[in-house]
Amino acid sequence: MNRSHNALVELQTSFPAKTFLVIGLLFGLVGNCLSFQGEISIDSKVDKSTITIGDLIKYTVTVTRSPEINLDVPELAANLGAFEIRDYSVHAPAEEYGTVLDRVDYTISTFDVGDFEIPPLVYHYSFPGDSTLHELATQKIKIHVKSLEPSEAGDIRDIKQPVPIERDYRKLIIWTSVAVAFLVLLAISLYIWRRQRAGKGILPIKVEPPRPADQVAWEELRILQESTLLQEGRIKEYYVCVSEIIRRYIEGRYFVVALEMTSYELTNDLLAADVEPENVERIRRFLEVCDLVKFAKFQPGDEQHQSVMTSAFEIVERTKVTYDLPASGTDDDTEATPASADEASSPAEKITEKTGAGTE
Numbered sequence: 001m002n003r004s005h006n007a008l009v010e011l012q013t014s015f016p017a018k019t020f021l022v023i024g025l026l027f028g029l030v031g032n033c034l035s036f037q038g039e040i041s042i043d044s045k046v047d048k049s050t051i052t053i054g055d056l057i058k059y060t061v062t063v064t065r066s067p068e069i070n071l072d073v074p075e076l077a078a079n080l081g082a083f084e085i086r087d088y089s090v091h092a093p094a095e096e097y098g099t100v101l102d103r104v105d106y107t108i109s110t111f112d113v114g115d116f117e118i119p120p121l122v123y124h125y126s127f128p129g130d131s132t133l134h135e136l137a138t139q140k141i142k143i144h145v146k147s148l149e150p151s152e153a154g155d156i157r158d159i160k161q162p163v164p165i166e167r168d169y170r171k172l173i174i175w176t177s178v179a180v181a182f183l184v185l186l187a188i189s190l191y192i193w194r195r196q197r198a199g200k201g202i203l204p205i206k207v208e209p210p211r212p213a214d215q216v217a218w219e220e221l222r223i224l225q226e227s228t229l230l231q232e233g234r235i236k237e238y239y240v241c242v243s244e245i246i247r248r249y250i251e252g253r254y255f256v257v258a259l260e261m262t263s264y265e266l267t268n269d270l271l272a273a274d275v276e277p278e279n280v281e282r283i284r285r286f287l288e289v290c291d292l293v294k295f296a297k298f299q300p301g302d303e304q305h306q307s308v309m310t311s312a313f314e315i316v317e318r319t320k321v322t323y324d325l326p327a328s329g330t331d332d333d334t335e336a337t338p339a340s341a342d343e344a345s346s347p348a349e350k351i352t353e354k355t356g357a358g359t360e
Contacts, residue, residue, distance in 0.1 A: 039066035044138035059106040072124040083108040213252030214320035243290035263287040286311045
């Protein structure tokens with residue numbers, strides 16, 4: 001009996017406490033939901049409510065929310081009634097005083113005349129831990145579109161006279177200068193290319209005309225005659241030098257590659273070139289003596305040294321090209337003719353004296 005009474009008393013005392021606890025929890029949930037709903041808002045505005053047909057309007061939508069709320073932005077190509085979206089700009093979310101600002105700017109326009117409304121733009125959002133989507137819509141905005149006002153002078157006007165176009169000579173001068181500069185550079189490049197291809201320098205160089213072969217040979221023979229090769233006992237080198245001097249002279253006189261030929265080949269080529277046989281024979285005897293010293297180790301004496309130098313001078317003197325100048329009082333049209341080798345004065349005695357003086 002006592003146990004039943006105690007259980008009844010316990011039930012009566014615990015029931016009000018549990019009831020109040022459940023009611024408190026319900027109020028807490030409802031208050032929490034209401035507090036989240038109060039932390040999001042939307043605002044929309046335009047930069048002008050009256051426009052002329054075709055003018056652009058800046059339509060701005062701003063959503064202010066707490067960072068915990070998830071926002072679903074509508075498609076940027078949303079339906080805005082009679083207005084068409086010409087451009088848009090989505091700004092990055094910005095935090096300000098513990099809230100997040102989401103802003104989208106639309107550039108809209110219409111080509112209809114009258115009173116129009118920008119319809120509400122619906123955003124969806126959800127609370128943390130709740131998948132239910134809630135709606136948040138902008139307010140309707142009225143826009144008045146008026147037509148273009150006609151001019152006081154009337155819409156129909158006469159055609160204006162053609163406007164004369166002034167000729168701009170600056171472009172003509174510039175392009176002409178560019179074309180001239182291009183042609184000058186092309187000509188210079190072509191000139192340089194042709195000079196280099198011909199193995200010449202860029203600028204022409206005055207080249208002295210080649211000296212006659214006989215003058216070069218005479219000068220080289222005199223230098224060799226005055227040298228001390230014989231006194232030093234360098235006999236072979238002396239004969240090599242005098243042989244090469246005469247061979248170079250033959251190349252310049254008869255255009256025969258004498259330095260690269262044997263003595264036998266050289267005499268045959270001279271005969272084929274219609275050189276006087278007596279001169280060819282003189283050259284042959286001269287080269288034969290030189291070859292004996294160069295290749296057969298022949299040791300000539302002082303008389304042979306004098307003889308070979310005299311022969312070298314005689315070869316040059318008898319085969320050189322000479323011209324007879326017209327005598328005074330003759331016709332100016334008379335052409336100078338080469339003198340024959342026999343008619344040329346032979347300085348044999350002078351050569352002998354110089355050679356003897358060089359060997360002593």
